[in-house]
Amino acid sequence: TLLSPSTINHRLSMLSVLLEVADLPPHGVRHLSVKGSRRTRRISDGEVEQALAWCAAHAGRQGARALADMIVLALDTCAREGELLGLVWANVRDGTVEFVDTKNGESRTVPLTPRAASILEARRALPAPFSDLSQGRLINLWSDMRKALGLSTDDEFVFHTLRHEGISRLVDRGVNPFVIPAIAGHANITTTQVYAHASLGAMRAAVAPTQGAQQ
Helix, strand or coil: CCCCHHHHHHHHHHHHHHHHHCCCCCCCCCCCCCCCCCCCCCCCHHHHHHHHHHHHHCCCCCCHHHHHHHHHHHHHHCCCHHHHHCCCHHHEECCEEEECCCCCCCCEEEECCHHHHHHHHHCCCCCCCCCCCCHHHHHHHHHHHHHHCCCCCCCCCCCCHHHHHHHHHHHHCCCCCCCHHHHHCCCCHHHHHHHCCCCHHHHHHHHHHHHHHHC
16 A cells, blocks of 8 residues: 555554444454654655656546646645645635645645645636546556656555655745644644654755854
């Protein structure tokens, strides 16, 4: 599977509840261990370009164009896969997008970048922004794309890592750390710290003024 351990555990919990509600005999459903499962991988601009190029080369395949658009939207809005797939046009307005079907149950409104707004506007003819892409098709496309990029054994190169990368890029740009949780939909900044991984370039830029002052 290309789903994150936390997503799998969430679904296993739902399965456990359903089995108990159905009053079935004791079951053996167990959660996955998430010890050491935190993602630290960054996705480079080069990898994003390769992924988009793969989607363009397979434009005749159902869902490939939508996947390319979702990759950009995930980076620019830090949205989860399910939030993008469940997006409706009523929640895309005035240069913003409102995510209602969120993991924590609380809606959030995120301003759109110019390229994200352009992508969504180009998809206006569809019943919903990503009605042409199902989760199953997204998983299959991502799997094939990952193999083509030579990353089939890279367990961290999954769609959800785009959310981590989007958040990390906000950190690289020096965005107010109290604003980032609002964009990401995190209840507190502690959760954001798990997602954010500053790049080496950002760290060098941070220490540059200090080095200059010492000289």
